[in-house]
Amino acid sequence: MNRSRERILARVRAALADVPRDEEPAPVAVPPGRAATDGLVDLFADRLEHYRARPVRVGAADLPEAVAAALRRRGAGRVVVPADLPEEWTSRCEAELVADDGLDPAALDAVDGVVTGCAVAVAATGTIVLDGGAAQGRRALTLVPDYHLCVVDAARIVADVPDAVARLSPVRPLTWISGPSATSDIELNRVEGVHGPRTLEVLIVSSPGTGA
Amino acid sequence: MSRTFLGMPPFPKAAEAAVADAQLRHNLHRATRTIRRTRGRAVAEVDDWEALRAAGAAIKDRTLRHLDRYLEQLEEAVTAAGGHVHWAVDAAEANAVVTELVRATGHREVVKVKSMATQEIGLNEALAEAGITAYETDLAELIVQLAEDRPSHILVPAIHRNRAEIREIFLRAMADWGRPAPADLTDDPRALAEAARRHLRERFLTAKVAVSGANFAVAETGTLVVLESEGNGRMCLTLPETLISVVGIEKLVPTWRDLEVFLRLLPRSSTGERMNPYTSMWTGVAPGDGPREFHLVLLDNGRTDVLADAVGRQTLRCIRCSACLNVCPVYERAGGHAYGSVYPGPIGAILTPQLRGTASEADAALPYASSLCGACFEVCPVAIDIPEVLVHLRERVVEQGGRPGERALLAAASWTLGDERRLAWAQRAAGAVRSLVPRRLPLGPAAAWTDTRDLPEIPAEPFRDWWARREKEDGR
Numbered sequence: 001m002n003r004s005r006e007r008i009l010a011r012v013r014a015a016l017a018d019v020p021r022d023e024e025p026a027p028v029a030v031p032p033g034r035a036a037t038d039g040l041v042d043l044f045a046d047r048l049e050h051y052r053a054r055p056v057r058v059g060a061a062d063l064p065e066a067v068a069a070a071l072r073r074r075g076a077g078r079v080v081v082p083a084d085l086p087e088e089w090t091s092r093c094e095a096e097l098v099a100d101d102g103l104d105p106a107a108l109d110a111v112d113g114v115v116t117g118c119a120v121a122v123a124a125t126g127t128i129v130l131d132g133g134a135a136q137g138r139r140a141l142t143l144v145p146d147y148h149l150c151v152v153d154a155a156r157i158v159a160d161v162p163d164a165v166a167r168l169s170p171v172r173p174l175t176w177i178s179g180p181s182a183t184s185d186i187e188l189n190r191v192e193g194v195h196g197p198r199t200l201e202v203l204i205v206s207s208p209g210t211g212a
Numbered sequence: 213m214s215r216t217f218l219g220m221p222p223f224p225k226a227a228e229a230a231v232a233d234a235q236l237r238h239n240l241h242r243a244t245r246t247i248r249r250t251r252g253r254a255v256a257e258v259d260d261w262e263a264l265r266a267a268g269a270a271i272k273d274r275t276l277r278h279l280d281r282y283l284e285q286l287e288e289a290v291t292a293a294g295g296h297v298h299w300a301v302d303a304a305e306a307n308a309v310v311t312e313l314v315r316a317t318g319h320r321e322v323v324k325v326k327s328m329a330t331q332e333i334g335l336n337e338a339l340a341e342a343g344i345t346a347y348e349t350d351l352a353e354l355i356v357q358l359a360e361d362r363p364s365h366i367l368v369p370a371i372h373r374n375r376a377e378i379r380e381i382f383l384r385a386m387a388d389w390g391r392p393a394p395a396d397l398t399d400d401p402r403a404l405a406e407a408a409r410r411h412l413r414e415r416f417l418t419a420k421v422a423v424s425g426a427n428f429a430v431a432e433t434g435t436l437v438v439l440e441s442e443g444n445g446r447m448c449l450t451l452p453e454t455l456i457s458v459v460g461i462e463k464l465v466p467t468w469r470d471l472e473v474f475l476r477l478l479p480r481s482s483t484g485e486r487m488n489p490y491t492s493m494w495t496g497v498a499p500g501d502g503p504r505e506f507h508l509v510l511l512d513n514g515r516t517d518v519l520a521d522a523v524g525r526q527t528l529r530c531i532r533c534s535a536c537l538n539v540c541p542v543y544e545r546a547g548g549h550a551y552g553s554v555y556p557g558p559i560g561a562i563l564t565p566q567l568r569g570t571a572s573e574a575d576a577a578l579p580y581a582s583s584l585c586g587a588c589f590e591v592c593p594v595a596i597d598i599p600e601v602l603v604h605l606r607e608r609v610v611e612q613g614g615r616p617g618e619r620a621l622l623a624a625a626s627w628t629l630g631d632e633r634r635l636a637w638a639q640r641a642a643g644a645v646r647s648l649v650p651r652r653l654p655l656g657p658a659a660a661w662t663d664t665r666d667l668p669e670i671p672a673e674p675f676r677d678w679w680a681r682r683e684k685e686d687g688r
């Protein structure tokens with residue numbers, strides 16, 4: 001195995017004989033993304049609509065009722081939540097809450113949905129990024145259940161992809177989610193919902209002071 | 213490369229057969245036109261697309277020019293994050309490494325997320341020989357696998373199949389591989405997708421070993437990145453205990469921040485979306501979240517040969533977006549299978565002959581599978597000058613002494629551009645065979661063609677005009 005390593009590296013070096021040995025990697029000018037402007041929440045909501053990810057905007061005080069209402073609409077009787085999901089978020093829920101303590105995939109498959117927060121959201125692309133941090137849980141939680149209700153604090157919305165990359169740490173496993181799972185493999189007809197959650201709903205919570 | 217393609221007829225013959233298939237041509241035409249339109253909109257939305265494209269090309273060039281140090285850096289970072297790194301000189305070694313890793317787990321089944329590198333090395337067949345079953349989980353790959361077929365497009369590999377055929381395939385073959393399709397299955401795409409979901413669900417939930425590729429590998433942090441739509445990628449990358457990723461050595465990017473460029477370029481250029489539904493990023497293993505064991509297999513398999521050619525090197529910038537396929541008049545007529553490898557279209561026409569060499573007639577004919585219209589260069593998000601590389605490879609074929617191109621282009625003329633254009637095209641290609649084409653393709657008069665503006669539709673005319681004038685001036 002090690003011999004192959006040496007062989008490949010030697011082949012690479014031989015192939016690059018035209019590159020001066022003391023050449024340093026050239027810096028690359030990267031155009032910035034969309035500028036952060038006032039309308040980020042609107043833009044984010046608009047992009048989510050486009051993916052049919054059903055954004056709903058709520059004030060912080062109304063979040064518990066909004067979570068309960070979303071689950072009621074969905075008819076979700078049993079939902080899994082990350083162990084550290086703020087209790088207040090689900091304080092009005094009638095649904096049975098299953099706190100994740102390492103449920104196996106079959107158990108996750110048996111619940112009706114999942115409620116999480118997120119790490120960062122990207123306005124320009126309508127993307128939610130989960131990094132396994134606070135209120136998000138491990139990756140399988142938002143993958144196996146068929147319904148994902150994601151709570152996005154407006155303060156976490158950034159303008160464009162570069163802002164998100166700058167805020168995230170690659171040390172954590174990251175999942176970028178832009179709308180529900182989809183395929184266009186059959187005659188290019190877009191079908192929503194293949195293996196991931198077939199329904200994604202987003203509650204955008206305006207936080208006091210952000211003016212959102 | 214993939215043994216599924218061995219014995220393929222050379223491009224012109226295969227293309228002739230494809231052109232005769234009206235259903236295939238209709239499917240392809242509709243598909244490429246649709247994707248072109250969507251892509252055009254997604255790209256137009258980005259103000260500084262050209263600057264982004266230049267940045268993408270520059271980052272990849274930078275990676276390639278210092279690939280040895282980035283490979284070492286990647287190995288160190290992945291290892292530090294709890295992963296294991298393996299190196300494979302060629303397909304046989306990569307297959308042996310993966311087979312051994314799967315064997316060591318004690319399991320005999322693996323789930324797979326679509327990966328061109330594993331198709332290139334014929335991994336599924338190698339695993340089958342070792343008694344290990346690989347299940348493709350991407351909807352299109354599932355269709356291809358169930359039909360014992362070959363993929364025909366990078367992005368939509370089953371584009372040559374219509375819904376009625378897919379229904380037939382599901383009804384006939386799903387039962388052989390696991391959960392059968394429901395007897396009352398209709399050809400509604402929704403119903404077909406639902407059947408695939410059910411068919412694969414159980415398999416995902418119980419899978420112990422997964423095999424993937426990667427779109428990017430970050431040298432600085434050891435992070436691997438997979439972009440996908442269906443969620444089958446997330447299933448494979450998250451639920452199993454062991455994850456094995458086979459990644460070509462050209463997939464590296466130097467730094468974490470470089471991803472901000474490619475995450476903007478790839479989805480828009482590929483599916484024409486602002487962002488694809490799911491992107492997974494992982495660095496080694498994460499305790500309590502996802503696989504407990506992670507293996508990265510770094511694959512050469514001819515890539516260092518491409519790297520050694522100063523003109524051909526740019527081919528390794530490719531991020532497999534498939535935009536060049538969708539604008540290519542030759543691809544649209546000939547279909548993906550005619551290229552005789554897992555890499556179809558313009559990128560296949562330059563990558564395959566460099567990876568495999570041009571010793572066989574089939575591979576020597578590939579650089580001629582183009583009318584040099586330049587549309588592929590215009591759309592390429594990393595600005596690969598595909599026509600330049602094509603001409604360069606034609607010269608190489610001619611220098612080798614063999615003239616399979618001559619034969620190839622005679623046959624090719626009848627299918628590529630139709631009778632009325634046959635003569636002009638054949639002359640042009642013959643010119644290339646005789647090395648009369650300038651090394652560097654049009655400058656000056658064709659400035660509109662060579663600059664890096666992106667056009668959503670085939671912008672063939674400026675080049676054709678230039679060419680016609682040039683040929684007149686040459687007195688031919």
Ligand code: SF4
Binds near residue numbers: 534537559596
């Ligand atoms: S050559 Fe360019 S356009 Fe073609 S698949 Fe590669 S990156 Fe995309």
